[in-house]
Amino acid sequence: MRTGATHRLRFGILSTARIGRNALVPAIHASRNAELVAVASRDLGAAGDYAREAMIPRHYGSYEELLDDAEVEAVYIPLPNSLHREWAIRAAERKKHVLCEKPLGVSVEEEQEMQAAADTNGVRLMEAFMYRFHHRTQRLIDLARSGAVGDLRIIRSAFTFRLTRLDNIRLRADLGGGALLDVGCYCVDISRRLAGALPVEAQAWAHIGPTGVDTRLAGSLRFEGGPIAQFDCALDTERREFIEVVGSEGSLFAGQTFVAGTGSQEIVERHGRGAEVRHAFAGEDSYQRMVEHFGDAVLADEPVRYGAADATGTMAIIEALQRSARASGEPVKVGEAVR
Ligand SMILES: NC(=O)c1ccc[n+]([C@@H]2O[C@H](COP(=O)([O-])OP(=O)(O)OC[C@H]3O[C@@H](n4cnc5c(N)ncnc54)[C@H](OP(=O)(O)O)[C@@H]3O)[C@@H](O)[C@H]2O)c1
CATH class of the missing domain: 3.30.360.10 (Dihydrodipicolinate Reductase; domain 2)
Incomplete structure (x- = not known):
C-alpha cells in the first residue's frame, strides 16, 4: 500500500522469539519508516504479555490470525529455521511482504520456493541478515x-x-x-x-x-x-x-x-x-538500518537488496x-x- 511520504510500513511479528524482543522490536520502534501493529504467538497469553511489554496494539493466539489482519502489510518471521519456508509462503499468499530471519530457508530448494511465492503474489521477500x-x-x-x-x-x-x-x-x-x-x-x-x-x-x-x-x-x-x-x-x-x-x-x-x-x-x-x-x-x-532498507524498498515498490536469489548463494x-x-x-x- 502506498499512502504518501508519511506512511510507515505496518509490521506484524510471528512469534514471541527472543531475537524479536531483543533486537527487531526496538529497531522497528526506532525506525523512520515502519511501525509495529500486531504480534502473534501459539499462546494467546504470551502474545498479550509481549504486546503490552513491547507496546504493540494488537495480539493474536495464532500466526494464522495475524495473517488475517488486513492492517498488517509486512511480517517479520523469527521462527525456528525449519518453519521459515511454511510461514513465509503463507504470508506471501496473504499478500504480506516478508522479512524473514537468517538463514532464509534450510535448503536452496526451500528458498527458491519462498521466492516463487513472493513473486507470484507481488510481495517482497528479504533475508534478515542484519550484519x-x-x-x-x-x-x-x-x-x-x-x-x-x-x-x-x-x-x-x-x-x-x-x-x-x-x-x-x-x-x-x-x-x-x-x-x-x-x-x-x-x-x-x-x-x-x-x-x-x-x-x-x-x-x-x-x-x-x-x-x-x-x-x-x-x-x-x-x-x-x-x-x-x-x-x-x-x-x-x-x-x-x-x-x-x-x-x-x-x-x-x-x-x-x-x-x-x-x-x-x-x-x-x-x-x-x-x-x-x-x-x-x-x-x-x-x-534498524535493515528494517529501514526493507521499508524503503516496499514503500517505493523497489527491489530489496537481499532476496532469495542472493540467499541461495550462501x-x-x-x-x-x-x-x-x-x-x-x-x-x-x-x-x-x-x-
Ligand atoms: N539476526 C540475528 O541477530 C539473530 C539472532 C538470534 C536468532 N536469529 C534467528 O531468529 C530465529 C529465532 O531465533 P530465537 O533464538 O529468537 O528463537 P526463540 O527465542 O527460541 O523463539 C522462537 C519462537 O518460535 C516460535 N515457535 C513456533 N514453533 C515452535 C517450535 N516448534 N518450537 C519452538 N519455538 C517455536 C515460538 O514462539 P511462540 O511460542 O510465541 O509462538 C518461539 O518463541 C532463528 O531463525 C534464528 O536463526 C537471528
Missing part, C-alpha cells in the same frame, strides 16, 4: 575488493558461543538447528562477499552432539583463482567473533564482526611491520559443507545451479 547493513561490513568488503591489502589470499573467520539451555531450538535437528545454520552461516556469507564470488569447492568436519545437530564445525572454501577461506562455528565453546582478511601485501582484522551491537567499531589494517591503520566506525544499529555453500561433513571431510563441489 550486512553495518557500515563497517560494507567498508571491509570494499577494502578487500579494492586491493587495499593486495591480492586476496586467505579469509579466516569464526562465530562461536556456548549454549547454556538444552531446550534451545538450535539443538533441535527437526527445527533446523546446528552451529552451521545458526552462526556458521555468517562466516560463509561474509567469506563469499569478500571473495566476490561463490567458492568452487567446500570441505568440512563437524562434531555432532547428543541431539543430532552439529555443535561444532570447521570448514574450508576454495575460490577460483586462489583465495581460500577457513572458518569455525560452535554452540559449545567460548564466545568468539572475528574476521581476518589476508592479502599479498597486508591484512584486515575486525572483531565483534557479526553482532556488532550499537557501540563504535573498527577495522585494523596492517602492512608488514609498518604502522597500523585503524578505520573507525561510529555506533549504529544494524537491525545456502548452496552451506549444503556443500553439510555434505562434506557427512562424508568426513570429502571435498564437495558447490552447486552449479546457483553460481
Whole structure:
C-alpha cells in the first residue's frame, strides 16, 4: 500500500522469539519508516504479555490470525529455521511482504520456493541478515575488493558461543538447528562477499552432539583463482567473533564482526611491520538500518537488496559443507545451479 511520504510500513511479528524482543522490536520502534501493529504467538497469553511489554496494539493466539489482519502489510518471521519456508509462503499468499530471519530457508530448494511465492503474489521477500547493513561490513568488503591489502589470499573467520539451555531450538535437528545454520552461516556469507564470488569447492568436519545437530564445525572454501577461506562455528565453546582478511601485501582484522551491537567499531589494517591503520566506525544499529532498507524498498515498490536469489548463494555453500561433513571431510563441489 502506498499512502504518501508519511506512511510507515505496518509490521506484524510471528512469534514471541527472543531475537524479536531483543533486537527487531526496538529497531522497528526506532525506525523512520515502519511501525509495529500486531504480534502473534501459539499462546494467546504470551502474545498479550509481549504486546503490552513491547507496546504493540494488537495480539493474536495464532500466526494464522495475524495473517488475517488486513492492517498488517509486512511480517517479520523469527521462527525456528525449519518453519521459515511454511510461514513465509503463507504470508506471501496473504499478500504480506516478508522479512524473514537468517538463514532464509534450510535448503536452496526451500528458498527458491519462498521466492516463487513472493513473486507470484507481488510481495517482497528479504533475508534478515542484519550484519550486512553495518557500515563497517560494507567498508571491509570494499577494502578487500579494492586491493587495499593486495591480492586476496586467505579469509579466516569464526562465530562461536556456548549454549547454556538444552531446550534451545538450535539443538533441535527437526527445527533446523546446528552451529552451521545458526552462526556458521555468517562466516560463509561474509567469506563469499569478500571473495566476490561463490567458492568452487567446500570441505568440512563437524562434531555432532547428543541431539543430532552439529555443535561444532570447521570448514574450508576454495575460490577460483586462489583465495581460500577457513572458518569455525560452535554452540559449545567460548564466545568468539572475528574476521581476518589476508592479502599479498597486508591484512584486515575486525572483531565483534557479526553482532556488532550499537557501540563504535573498527577495522585494523596492517602492512608488514609498518604502522597500523585503524578505520573507525561510529555506533549504529544494524537491525534498524535493515528494517529501514526493507521499508524503503516496499514503500517505493523497489527491489530489496537481499532476496532469495542472493540467499541461495550462501545456502548452496552451506549444503556443500553439510555434505562434506557427512562424508568426513570429502571435498564437495558447490552447486552449479546457483553460481
Ligand atoms: N539476526 C540475528 O541477530 C539473530 C539472532 C538470534 C536468532 N536469529 C534467528 O531468529 C530465529 C529465532 O531465533 P530465537 O533464538 O529468537 O528463537 P526463540 O527465542 O527460541 O523463539 C522462537 C519462537 O518460535 C516460535 N515457535 C513456533 N514453533 C515452535 C517450535 N516448534 N518450537 C519452538 N519455538 C517455536 C515460538 O514462539 P511462540 O511460542 O510465541 O509462538 C518461539 O518463541 C532463528 O531463525 C534464528 O536463526 C537471528
